[in-house]
Amino acid sequence: MEVFLIFPKSKQAQQELGQELAKFQSEQALKSIQKLPCSTEQKLELVDAAVKHLKAEQ
Numbered sequence: 917m918e919v920f921l922i923f924p925k926s927k928q929a930q931q932e933l934g935q936e937l938a939k940f941q942s943e944q945a946l947k948s949i950q951k952l953p954c955s956t957e958q959k960l961e962l963v964d965a966a967v968k969h970l971k972a973e974q
Contacts (some may be wrong), residue, residue, distance in 0.1 A: 924930050945966075949959050 924933055949962060952962075961970060
């Protein structure tokens with residue numbers, strides 16, 4: 917199997933790609949959280965903890 921990757925060269929195109937990737941990843945995370953077999957309250961706590969963790973890393 918061959919895979920070809922073409923990366924954008926301009927700064928603006930790189931930023932757009934980064935934004936699209938972040939959007940895709942957040943949508944996938946949301947789908948995964950929605951599938952969890954727990955209450956909405958527990959899901960919200962999980963999201964809050966994840967946000968807190970990510971902010972602490974910055």
